Amino acid sequence: MDLSDLTIKEAREKLHKKEFSAAELVQASLERITAIDPQIHAFLTVAQKEATKAAQDADQLIAQGVNKPLLGIPVAAKDLYSTQNIRTTAGAKIIEHYIPPYDATAVCRLKEAGAIVIGKTNEDAWGHGSSGENSDYGPTKNPYDLTRVPGGSSSGSAAAVATGMCLAATGTDTGSSIRLPAAFCNLVGIKPTYGRVPRYGIIAMASSFDTIGHLTKTVYDNALVCEITSGKDPYDGTSADVPVPKYTSWLGRPIRGMKIGLPKEYFDANGMDGNIRRVIETATEVLKNLGAEIVDVSLPHTKYAMACYYVLVPSEISSNLARFDGIRYGYTRETFGQEAKRRIMIGTYALSAGYYDAYYLKAAKVRTLIKKDFDDAFSNVDVLIVPSFPSTPFAIGEKTTDPLSMYLSDIFMCPVNLAGVPAINMPAGFVDGLPVGMQIIGSQFAEEKLYKIAYAYEHETEWYKIKPNL
Amino acid sequence: MVQNKTKSMNQELTTYEPIIGIEIHVELATASKMFCGCPADQFGKEPNTQLCPICLGLPGALPVPNKKAVEWTILLGLALGCTVNEESKFDRKHYFYPDLPKGYQISQYDQPLAINGSLELKTQNSKLKTIRIHRVHLEEDTGKLMHATVDGQRVSLVDFNRSGVPLVEIVTEPDFRSVEEVDVFAKKLQQIVRYLGISGADMEKGSMRIEPSVSIRKSQIPNPKSQTISKSKIPNKNKLPAYRVEIKNINSFKFARNAITYEIERQTELLERGEMPTQQTRGFMESKGVTIAQREKEEAHDYRYFPEPDIPPMRFAQSQISNFKSQIGELPDTKRTRFMQEYGLSEYDAGLLVESRKRSDYFEEAVKATLDTGNQAIKLYQISPKAIANWIINKKVDVACVTPAQLLDQIVQATATTSVSDEDLEKIINQVLAENPKAVEDYKNGREQALLYLLGNVRKKLSGTMDMSIVRNGLLARLR
Numbered sequence: 048m049d050l051s052d053l054t055i056k057e058a059r060e061k062l063h064k065k066e067f068s069a070a071e072l073v074q075a076s077l078e079r080i081t082a083i084d085p086q087i088h089a090f091l092t093v094a095q096k097e098a099t100k101a102a103q104d105a106d107q108l109i110a111q112g113v114n115k116p117l118l119g120i121p122v123a124a125k126d127l128y129s130t131q132n133i134r135t136t137a138g139a140k141i142i143e144h145y146i147p148p149y150d151a152t153a154v155c156r157l158k159e160a161g162a163i164v165i166g167k168t169n170e171d172a173w174g175h176g177s178s179g180e181n182s183d184y185g186p187t188k189n190p191y192d193l194t195r196v197p198g199g200s201s202s203g204s205a206a207a208v209a210t211g212m213c214l215a216a217t218g219t220d221t222g223s224s225i226r227l228p229a230a231f232c233n234l235v236g237i238k239p240t241y242g243r244v245p246r247y248g249i250i251a252m253a254s255s256f257d258t259i260g261h262l263t264k265t266v267y268d269n270a271l272v273c274e275i276t277s278g279k280d281p282y283d284g285t286s287a288d289v290p291v292p293k294y295t296s297w298l299g300r301p302i303r304g305m306k307i308g309l310p311k312e313y314f315d316a317n318g319m320d321g322n323i324r325r326v327i328e329t330a331t332e333v334l335k336n337l338g339a340e341i342v343d344v345s346l347p348h349t350k351y352a353m354a355c356y357y358v359l360v361p362s363e364i365s366s367n368l369a370r371f372d373g374i375r376y377g378y379t380r381e382t383f384g385q386e387a388k389r390r391i392m393i394g395t396y397a398l399s400a401g402y403y404d405a406y407y408l409k410a411a412k413v414r415t416l417i418k419k420d421f422d423d424a425f426s427n428v429d430v431l432i433v434p435s436f437p438s439t440p441f442a443i444g445e446k447t448t449d450p451l452s453m454y455l456s457d458i459f460m461c462p463v464n465l466a467g468v469p470a471i472n473m474p475a476g477f478v479d480g481l482p483v484g485m486q487i488i489g490s491q492f493a494e495e496k497l498y499k500i501a502y503a504y505e506h507e508t509e510w511y512k513i514k515p516n517l
Numbered sequence: 518m519v520q521n522k523t524k525s526m527n528q529e530l531t532t533y534e535p536i537i538g539i540e541i542h543v544e545l546a547t548a549s550k551m552f553c554g555c556p557a558d559q560f561g562k563e564p565n566t567q568l569c570p571i572c573l574g575l576p577g578a579l580p581v582p583n584k585k586a587v588e589w590t591i592l593l594g595l596a597l598g599c600t601v602n603e604e605s606k607f608d609r610k611h612y613f614y615p616d617l618p619k620g621y622q623i624s625q626y627d628q629p630l631a632i633n634g635s636l637e638l639k640t641q642n643s644k645l646k647t648i649r650i651h652r653v654h655l656e657e658d659t660g661k662l663m664h665a666t667v668d669g670q671r672v673s674l675v676d677f678n679r680s681g682v683p684l685v686e687i688v689t690e691p692d693f694r695s696v697e698e699v700d701v702f703a704k705k706l707q708q709i710v711r712y713l714g715i716s717g718a719d720m721e722k723g724s725m726r727i728e729p730s731v732s733i734r735k736s737q738i739p740n741p742k743s744q745t746i747s748k749s750k751i752p753n754k755n756k757l758p759a760y761r762v763e764i765k766n767i768n769s770f771k772f773a774r775n776a777i778t779y780e781i782e783r784q785t786e787l788l789e790r791g792e793m794p795t796q797q798t799r800g801f802m803e804s805k806g807v808t809i810a811q812r813e814k815e816e817a818h819d820y821r822y823f824p825e826p827d828i829p830p831m832r833f834a835q836s837q838i839s840n841f842k843s844q845i846g847e848l849p850d851t852k853r854t855r856f857m858q859e860y861g862l863s864e865y866d867a868g869l870l871v872e873s874r875k876r877s878d879y880f881e882e883a884v885k886a887t888l889d890t891g892n893q894a895i896k897l898y899q900i901s902p903k904a905i906a907n908w909i910i911n912k913k914v915d916v917a918c919v920t921p922a923q924l925l926d927q928i929v930q931a932t933a934t935t936s937v938s939d940e941d942l943e944k945i946i947n948q949v950l951a952e953n954p955k956a957v958e959d960y961k962n963g964r965e966q967a968l969l970y971l972l973g974n975v976r977k978k979l980s981g982t983m984d985m986s987i988v989r990n991g992l993l994a995r996l997r
Contacts, residue, residue: 128577
């Protein structure tokens with residue numbers, strides 16, 4: 048059995064028809080990891096024992112006729128997700144030996160739905176990065192070209208799903224960290240509305256930005272997982288008390304008459320590759336042919352987004368990492384990686400007496416303006432479509448010596464986090480054999496609209512069927 | 518007489534006036550901690566037994582505020598005459614210390630729950646004084662460090678049971694001018710907190726802690742006889758000194774008094790020597806009764822406050838705030854005035870009775886019982902509120918052990934105890950019968966009320982207290 052050829056939807060059907068057991072499915076997943084992960088380095092911890100046991104339990108339930116939406120499905124969790132009794136490092140050496148005594152809410156919900164956590168995936172330490180190269184445990188490789196980055200910070204999650212080491216993987220998205228690796232690895236990656244999926248138990252990067260989502264091969268799989276993980280959590284005061292629609296029921300509905308905005312600031316950006324622009328234009332043509340109306344819109348404060356982001360996010364990072372003070376967890380602060388240290392320094396500076404007003408407070412005000420840009424845009428259109436990245440995936444090492452150019456990788460994505468709105472990356476085609484992603488951005492809690500359009504587009508194009516050659 | 522003006526210009530009086538403000542921390546007696554479900558009652562518990570990922574600050578754990586703690590803080594704010602902020606929020610206060618597991622304390626910075634209150638004091642010389650309350654805010658307590666020897670090694674251990682216990686901070690303006698004022702204020706605050714039932718406010722258990730800030734204002738007051746001083750030369754009486762000294766580690770009212778007294782003397786001596794005290798934090802050493810320097814101004818923390826992103830801001834509607842106001846109940850000052858008016862008690866007695874809510878409630882229950890009772894003896898003796906008050910105060914009645922009904926019985930019995938000899942009683946009875954032949958006649962004609970009239974006359978003549986049933990029997994025997 049090759050998981051590369053399976054979606055969650057197909058695997059559920061085959062489990063149901065007893066074409067294979069959960070134990071066989073999990074075994075195949077573990078074997079795939081053993082076979083190819085030495086090349087990819089997607090996993091930091093493989094929970095072989097726990098997963099094997101969980102698969103047996105799942106088979107028993109299946110035999111009893113129990114039906115759960117993810118029963119027996121092997122999923123991977125980004126290493127920022129606390130997993131009870133399974134080592135959780137956040138990709139950082141400083142908590143190399145940390146074993147959480149509790150599960151994150153999202154992990155609980157996945158397990159309750161029957162999912163089997165197969166292991167913990169590699170990532171830029173603490174989520175700080177766009178390429179996966181900031182992992183304290185070494186980078187993950189892009190399955191479509193092993194010399195290139197898979198995108199980050201949910202690098203291992205993307206590579207694991209793209210190569211069929213599991214059927215879905217969780218991620219976190221503070222500035223791009225689900226959508227960018229989804230774009231670089233030809234996957235569907237959802238960054239839901241801030242507060243849609245609870246953050247409890249997920250190691251915080253920047254608390255007012257961190258969004259909990261996941262990566263899958265198809266839109267159906269993605270919507271299915273999202274309706275499981277979403278919803279109010281009494282343990283997270285910032286989780287939204289907004290009813291969760293059955294996202295899968297929105298798939299297949301016509302998109303005729305939907306209004307799609309193309310923000311000019313994104314298409315005119317510096318360094319925008321002509322090939323990428325053509326891919327996105329072709330994609331919008333597809334949607335136009337399905338009856339959507341395409342209009343130009345403007346998000347005038349886009350140019351301030353990166354500066355604003357890189358004041359606010361490091362400020363929150365410096366605070367959230369303060370607990371790793373050398374008293375507990377076994378290592379002292381010298382063990383922090385370069386990027387973590389850099390962000391702690393920037394954030395500490397921005398929050399210091401005498402600088403707070405000029406940096407943090409000002410950036411907070413700019414954030415309000417950027418949020419308003421999106422609100423204004425959504426008063427005219429249903430969704431926005433922008434490229435996910437200005438070029439194809441870059442080479443490993445290409446940007447590591449220039450942190451600023453690395454920061455600018457997220458230029459098409461960070462504004463979405465500043466606004467807190469949902470966005471999804473859709474596979475939109477290939478340039479020189481490398482995946483290109485398209486972002487569909489919606490208004491607050493309009494995930495179902497994103498899924499509806501994404502599904503219509505996927506139905507026409509089926510880019511997900513193009514697998515990496517390993 | 519010709520005055521030497523030059524000389525009088527130089528005759529200035531130097532005065533040293535203490536300027537004191539205080540911060541008081543009160544641990545709230547909520548069932549659970551500030552941001553998690555662990556029990557908040559941590560005193561005397563086995564170390565590190567009341568913990569969870571949240572109060573341990575484990576990676577990924579998030580705080581969810583305790584609604585009761587927020588409400589109680591607002592109640593206290595209102596009881597101290599504060600304005601409740603319609604919009605309030607939590608902030609992170611960053612500093613490094615091993616007992617602070619997140620590296621920051623969740624506190625409140627620029628939008629505390631309540632601001633701008635005041636509390637009126639009466640000092641021993643009966644002078645009224647108003648102390649302004651700057652703010653009342655809510656935060657979480659830290660863990661506790663313990664220094665011990667384990668396996669022959671001197672080690673520092675951390676007990677996180679206290680970590681995350683709700684803590685209210687009350688900050689006054691620098692309005693105190695004496696140790697006594699601070700003492701009266703602190704005790705009065707403790708009383709209010711206890712009245713509200715939001716904390717035991719026990720200094721010894723650390724559920725109430727005082728941190729005074731002391732400085733000395735040195736003033737040159739010009740000789741009042743001098744006529745030529747221009748107005749501009751009169752020093753600004755309201756100007757605060759350019760420094761202040763904060764004193765930590767105080768865990769009793771007595772130590773607070775001692776620490777402030779010591780600090781006033783220390784700073785005055787410095788000023789008299791012409792030196793300027795420096796802004797610093799000092800710790801009180803109870804064994805020696807002195808304060809010692811801990812941290813200079815230059816070493817002051819930059820707490821890097823910023824809004825706590827894990828907790829949405831709080832909003833309170835005016836209707837909610839009014840609702841909180843109605844929950845406060847009668848506070849000691851109001852109750853004392855009422856007791857004086859309603860029961861004719863002296864200010865002193867009323868003050869003693871309202872010391873605790875329990876005691877004042879007990880008093881009123883006993884008063885009520887004298888009216889509602891079916892007990893003839895109690896009716897007969899017409900036990901007054903004043904008598905009940907005296908009894909409670911003088912006999913130091915343990916309100917936990919004696920019910921108000923039992924108390925009344927005690928008073929009746931004691932009142933009834935005879936202090937008049939049989940001969941004296943007989944004499945008085947004979948005298949009364951002789952003085953009231955009409956009543957004797959009426960009684961003999963079957964008018965029972967005449968007996969009561971005679972009884973009353975005997976009681977008036979009794980110098981001591983006496984069981985009235987004995988009097989009654991005596992009277993009846995003579996009337997037969």
